[in-house]
Amino acid sequence: MDIATDSVGYVSPHKIAFETPLTFASGATLSRFDLMVETYGELNASRTNAVLVCHALSGHHHVAGFYKGAPDPAKSEGWWDNLIGPGRPLDTRKFFIIGVNNLGGCHGSTGPGTNNPETNKPFGSEFPIVTVPDWVRTQVQLADHFGIEAFAAILGGSLGGMQAMQWAIDFPERVRNVLAIAAAPKLSAENIGFNEVARQAIRTDPDFHDGNFYAHGVVPKRGLRLSRMLGHLTYLSDDLMGEKFGRVLKGEDYQFGFDAEFEVESYLRYQGDKFAGYFDANTYLLMTRALDYFDPARAFDGDLAVAFAKSKAKFFIAAFTSDWRFSPARSKEIVRALLVNKHDVSFAEIESVEGHDSFLMPIPQYHALLRSTFEGIKV
Amino acid sequence: MSAAYVRPDFDVVTNWVSQGASVLDLGCGDGELLARLQRERGSIGYGVEIEDTAVLACLNRGLNVLQGNIESGLNLFDDGAFDVVILSQTLQATRHTEALVREVLRVGKSAIVTLPNFGHWSVRWQLGVGGRMPVSKRLPYQWYDTPNVHFSTITDFDVFCADKGIIVERRAALAGGRAVTFLPNVRGETAVFQIRK
Numbered sequence A: 001m002d003i004a005t006d007s008v009g010y011v012s013p014h015k016i017a018f019e020t021p022l023t024f025a026s027g028a029t030l031s032r033f034d035l036m037v038e039t040y041g042e043l044n045a046s047r048t049n050a051v052l053v054c055h056a057l058s059g060h061h062h063v064a065g066f067y068k069g070a071p072d073p074a075k076s077e078g079w080w081d082n083l084i085g086p087g088r089p090l091d092t093r094k095f096f097i098i099g100v101n102n103l104g105g106c107h108g109s110t111g112p113g114t115n116n117p118e119t120n121k122p123f124g125s126e127f128p129i130v131t132v133p134d135w136v137r138t139q140v141q142l143a144d145h146f147g148i149e150a151f152a153a154i155l156g157g158s159l160g161g162m163q164a165m166q167w168a169i170d171f172p173e174r175v176r177n178v179l180a181i182a183a184a185p186k187l188s189a190e191n192i193g194f195n196e197v198a199r200q201a202i203r204t205d206p207d208f209h210d211g212n213f214y215a216h217g218v219v220p221k222r223g224l225r226l227s228r229m230l231g232h233l234t235y236l237s238d239d240l241m242g243e244k245f246g247r248v249l250k251g252e253d254y255q256f257g258f259d260a261e262f263e264v265e266s267y268l269r270y271q272g273d274k275f276a277g278y279f280d281a282n283t284y285l286l287m288t289r290a291l292d293y294f295d296p297a298r299a300f301d302g303d304l305a306v307a308f309a310k311s312k313a314k315f316f317i318a319a320f321t322s323d324w325r326f327s328p329a330r331s332k333e334i335v336r337a338l339l340v341n342k343h344d345v346s347f348a349e350i351e352s353v354e355g356h357d358s359f360l361m362p363i364p365q366y367h368a369l370l371r372s373t374f375e376g377i378k379v
Numbered sequence B: 001m002s003a004a005y006v007r008p009d010f011d012v013v014t015n016w017v018s019q020g021a022s023v024l025d026l027g028c029g030d031g032e033l034l035a036r037l038q039r040e041r042g043s044i045g046y047g048v049e050i051e052d053t054a055v056l057a058c059l060n061r062g063l064n065v066l067q068g069n070i071e072s073g074l075n076l077f078d079d080g081a082f083d084v085v086i087l088s089q090t091l092q093a094t095r096h097t098e099a100l101v102r103e104v105l106r107v108g109k110s111a112i113v114t115l116p117n118f119g120h121w122s123v124r125w126q127l128g129v130g131g132r133m134p135v136s137k138r139l140p141y142q143w144y145d146t147p148n149v150h151f152s153t154i155t156d157f158d159v160f161c162a163d164k165g166i167i168v169e170r171r172a173a174l175a176g177g178r179a180v181t182f183l184p185n186v187r188g189e190t191a192v193f194q195i196r197k
Helices: A132-146 A159-170 A189-203 A206-211 A221-235 A238-244 A263-276 A281-293 A296-300 A328-340 A355-360 A364-375 B008-016 B032-041 B052-060 B097-107 B121-128 B154-163
Strands: A014-018 A033-040 A050-054 A096-100 A153-157 A177-181 A314-320 A345-350 B022-026 B044-049 B065-067 B082-088 B108-116 B167-175 B190-196
Touching: A014 A132, A033 A132, A050 A132, A050 A159, A096 A132, A132 A159, A132 A281, A153 A159, A159 A177, A159 A281, A159 A296, A177 A364, A189 A221, A189 A281, A206 A221, A206 A281, A221 A263, A221 A281, A221 A355, A238 A263, A314 A328, A314 A355, A314 A364, A328 A345, A345 A364, A345 B052, A364 B052, B008 B032, B008 B082, B008 B108, B008 B167, B008 B190, B022 B032, B032 B044, B044 B052, B052 B065, B082 B097, B097 B108, B097 B190, B108 B154, B154 B167, B154 B190
Parallel strands: A050 A096, A050 A153, A153 A177, A177 A314, A314 A345, A345 B065, B022 B044, B022 B082, B044 B065, B082 B108
Antiparallel strands: A014 A033, A033 A096, B108 B190, B167 B190
């Protein structure tokens, strides 16, 4: 296959073992854990050029490049490939970039599908509820593993942006730039509501078996599929869906039945099926719960400005006009809290039609702003 | 608005901003003034700008820039959050001018406003004698494409401040880059006011 000259090319992940016990916010513990990572570019001698990319709900460590051994290498592109590479906004000639699969994930890091050494069965529903601060603490261990004292930048979209913000709050000395895109300082009741519907779809699937479906040799595919269909709807915008599908029928006329007659129905079914084929149901529950629980102001009497008081990073906050899941107004709540502290912050409201998913799109203005921000970072 | 020509009002604004002041530049354009204030005055500054290209230009200068429409309010900012709020060649292009000045004086302990002076003799000449809306180096627009919607003279702005109980701390009129003290409302091309509540 042809690979663009500004692509990172073929990449391969590796697993890093952490043999120290981890205590979660809930009080639960793990005696050890693994994190799956992928890196791009070279760590400089002074270890000042490291960038951490945090993933959102269904992401993982494979952020950029392709897998040579994939069934179809051309389709093995990382989830934020358009951002990273030699000459791309996050330039691998300057930065050393780490992608990580979060704890509780289902792409190689320790998670619900991992064998619990104490029972010799998958953790399943026994896996601890994991929070954004828990993730950040595991990512600090990851930084220590690489000998990185402070990240040049930590960035992420959506739930990924929340992790980047949590870093600035919990470990102000260890991050110089925070890029939180299409994020929010906490979920609204509506946001939590969507997550709950998704979780109910999974948990009421008879194949879920209270989270221990592995032992039964089944996967709660119907639940996962519904979760993804619902989630996907909230990531798009009405305008984009109108543009992409409208009311277009697959056949010539109404069939007077309930099969997928509209294009949008078959699109959602396809997305749901694809997702149910590879994603772990317990991980989906954990990730949505981490979103629900994210509220860094909670420990500071609900005052987000106080939460950010000790932060030292320079912030880049961006939101998209068509994003109704985490609208620009939500990003402005973050900006406001940063301004109270007179922290360095820039905010961009980017014109887009792609809804919440916009943060993954190579929108020219958006990418120009990211490029400028990364170019301005001294390493 | 971006600086298409040398901006003599920037010299006055820079002189009036005290060392280390916190500054908010509303309609900061490509950030030229804000960058200068940081460089020469050690200002802790933020710019607000709506245009995509100007926001990018500010970011390229390493400035703090917040994208938004200043006319939809300054609710990102607390009362008295800044030592100085700057409205450099911006106020005449806003629709809700009075409401904006109130917001500016809420978030700033003082404000520096620069305005094109529509009392300048050439403006009077073009309209009064020529019967045409004025076009000049400082006002390079035709009536149909001007972003300026509220035209005022130096005297008008003084009267506005007096009517609204706004204190004018300093004023300067500029022409050709120099301060004008004799007949400023006739000879001044640009006016600079420092005001507070």
